[in-house]
Structures are given as C-alpha cells and as structure tokens.
Amino acid sequence: MDAPTPDREYGHVTVLGGVRGGKYPYGHSVLVRGSEEQIIIDPSLSLLARPTPPPADRVLNSHCHEDHVAGNHLYPRAPCHLHERDVAGIRSLDDFMNIYGFTGETDTAFRKTLVEQFHFVPCPDAHGFRDGDVFDLGDCRVHALHAPGHTSGHTVFHIEPDDVLYLGDIDLSSFGPYYGDASSSLLEFEATLAMVRGLEARAYATFHHIGVIDDRETFLARLDRFAQVIAARDARLLAFLAEPRTLADVIAHRFIYRPGDDLDFIDDVERRSMTQHLSRLAAAGRVEEIGPEHFVARAA
Ligand SMILES: [Zn+2]
Structure with missing residues (x-):
C-alpha cells in the first residue's frame, strides 16, 4: 500500500x-x-x-x-x-x-x-x-x-x-x-x-x-x-443528438464514464445522470423527445 x-x-x-x-x-x-x-x-x-x-x-x-x-x-x-x-x-x-x-x-x-x-x-x-x-x-x-x-x-x-x-x-x-x-x-x-x-x-x-x-x-x-464538466456533458450530448438517438444509445455512448470503463453499475449511473440532462435540455427547448425514450437536438 x-x-x-x-x-x-x-x-x-x-x-x-x-x-x-x-x-x-x-x-x-x-x-x-x-x-x-x-x-x-x-x-x-x-x-x-x-x-x-x-x-x-x-x-x-x-x-x-x-x-x-x-x-x-x-x-x-x-x-x-x-x-x-x-x-x-x-x-x-x-x-x-x-x-x-x-x-x-x-x-x-x-x-x-x-x-x-x-x-x-x-x-x-x-x-x-x-x-x-x-x-x-x-x-x-x-x-x-x-x-x-x-x-x-x-x-x-x-x-x-x-x-x-x-x-x-x-x-x-x-x-x-x-x-x-x-x-x-x-x-x-x-x-x-x-x-x-x-x-x-x-x-x-x-x-x-x-x-x-x-x-x-x-x-x-x-x-x-x-x-464546467456539467456544461461539457451537455455540449457532448447535444452534439451526439444531431441525429435521433434512443436513451439506450445515450447510455451506451458514455457521457459520465469513459467508453472502456467496466463496472457493473455504470449503465445505471449513465441512465440516471443523462436522463437529468435530457429533461433539462428538453425543458429549455434544446432537445425534442420524438418518441418514447427517443431524442433529437433542436437547431439552435
Ligand atoms: Zn459520495
């Protein structure tokens, strides 16, 4: 040690x-x-x-x-x-x-x-x-x-x-x-x-x-x-949503942890964290929910 x-x-x-x-x-x-x-x-x-x-x-x-x-x-x-x-x-x-x-x-x-x-x-x-x-x-x-x-x-x-x-x-x-x-x-x-x-x-x-x-x-x-890391996560998410994506896509892409990180709780954490980013961006009119758990960024 x-x-x-x-x-x-x-x-x-x-x-x-x-x-x-x-x-x-x-x-x-x-x-x-x-x-x-x-x-x-x-x-x-x-x-x-x-x-x-x-x-x-x-x-x-x-x-x-x-x-x-x-x-x-x-x-x-x-x-x-x-x-x-x-x-x-x-x-x-x-x-x-x-x-x-x-x-x-x-x-x-x-x-x-x-x-x-x-x-x-x-x-x-x-x-x-x-x-x-x-x-x-x-x-x-x-x-x-x-x-x-x-x-x-x-x-x-x-x-x-x-x-x-x-x-x-x-x-x-x-x-x-x-x-x-x-x-x-x-x-x-x-x-x-x-x-x-x-x-x-x-x-x-x-x-x-x-x-x-x-x-x-x-x-x-x-x-x-x-x-600033919070704003950086928002920015990366908006870029990723330039084309329509499902919540599962967002979770798999990894915005909190790195793609190579392998811990069994990561999917749960990505889901909860990024759902909060998605709802905040939706409330601000920057993301649109085009179907159940299906999102796309709105043009600025
Ligand atoms: Zn703690």
Whole structure:
C-alpha cells in the first residue's frame, strides 16, 4: 500500500492524509479536537492503514456513501450523525441501497461489497442533523451546511475558529460532479456549486484527491473547472443528438464514464445522470423527445 498523504494541521483541525492520495475507495478524513470533545468526519478506509485510528467521541458523515462511512465501525460507541435526508441509509442496509437505487445483480453485488469491503455495520441509533446545526466541541465548533445534489443529504462542514471548509464529495476532481444515484439531483448540485462558491475560508478540504487548498483563487479556479464538466456533458450530448438517438444509445455512448470503463453499475449511473440532462435540455427547448425514450437536438 502506498504511503499516505501527509496530515495537515489547522489549529483544532487535522486533515488526515489518505492512502493512495485519497483516490477512491480511499479518502482524507478530518479530525476536529475541541476542549470538550473530539469529532471525526468521514472516517475512511485510510484509517485502517494507521497503527490505531485517532480517538473520537462522535462521528459525522458528510453523506451516506460507502467510502465515507467505511471507518464508522472503528467507533462503535461514538454517536453517529448524518443529514436527516441521508440518515436512514446508515441505519439499515436496505435504506443504504435505496440511496443508490441499483437494480438486479448490481444491487446484490453491491450489498456484499458494502459489508465486506466497506465494513458496513448498521447504526440504528444514528442521529439526523439539519442545515445550520452546530456541533459545539468547547473551544471550536462544526457548522453543518446542507449541500445536496451528490446525495440528497450531502453536507459540507465549516469549522470555527480555524476557518476550514470541508467539502466532502464536491471533490473538485477532473471527473466532475457525480449525480448518478437515485437520491442525487443535477439541479440541486448546480445550486450547491453556486452556494459553495460564496463560502470563504482559510482552507478548503476535499475527501478525495486534492486534500487541502490554502488559497481562495486556486479554490475558485478548481471549483469553476469542476462545475464546467456539467456544461461539457451537455455540449457532448447535444452534439451526439444531431441525429435521433434512443436513451439506450445515450447510455451506451458514455457521457459520465469513459467508453472502456467496466463496472457493473455504470449503465445505471449513465441512465440516471443523462436522463437529468435530457429533461433539462428538453425543458429549455434544446432537445425534442420524438418518441418514447427517443431524442433529437433542436437547431439552435
Ligand atoms: Zn459520495
């Protein structure tokens, strides 16, 4: 296993560098040490590579996805908190699977993956929080800011007084925004990107890849590039629809993943993601549905 990314300290906040640069299935977790209690945010698989996981009195998850909750089991006695729109997923495996909305064999296979590779243990007592809720750790505080789209309950956290903004899976990667689950929303993700753009902080942390960005200019450039991927998907889709295509054609063409990528959930994700692009473009009069699941671009 590669050496983890070095940890970064910002007062009460430590961004715990993940294994393999925080590439999926790994990630960078965040530890907040207050005078009264200590919180771990998004305990990742990377924590299993440490001699001992850092102690924590409470677990916060930015959202209910396998890689963000993979270390929750390391804190069996710590209360666990997710946004109220995602919290059902951590309470039961069936509700966790409803967040993805996989079908058939993909659903069966991913249930096994969740338990065996991501150590999922249901937490029936998990607490739901809301936008604006504050976790007071004594001499520092964690503010929950609902930032939906990736999942319905996805939340970013602002930690004071250290002024660190943890962005979860608004990961600023070249892959771009992911909104391919049953509980995802492209429209909500776009509103979230605009909201996050207005949040100023001393440091911006992501779960995957980047880790920490220390200056606002770099953050804004990465955020804009990340957001631009949505427009690029629209443009590629419109070009593809220069001649009539079925939804099956669109799915097979691959707009989210690359043509060579081979994971069994990809068709489900392409269908859900691109259906949202199609309905948005149809509402804007740029795509016409000429038959059931049959589309063509309208001349501009
Ligand atoms: Zn996620």
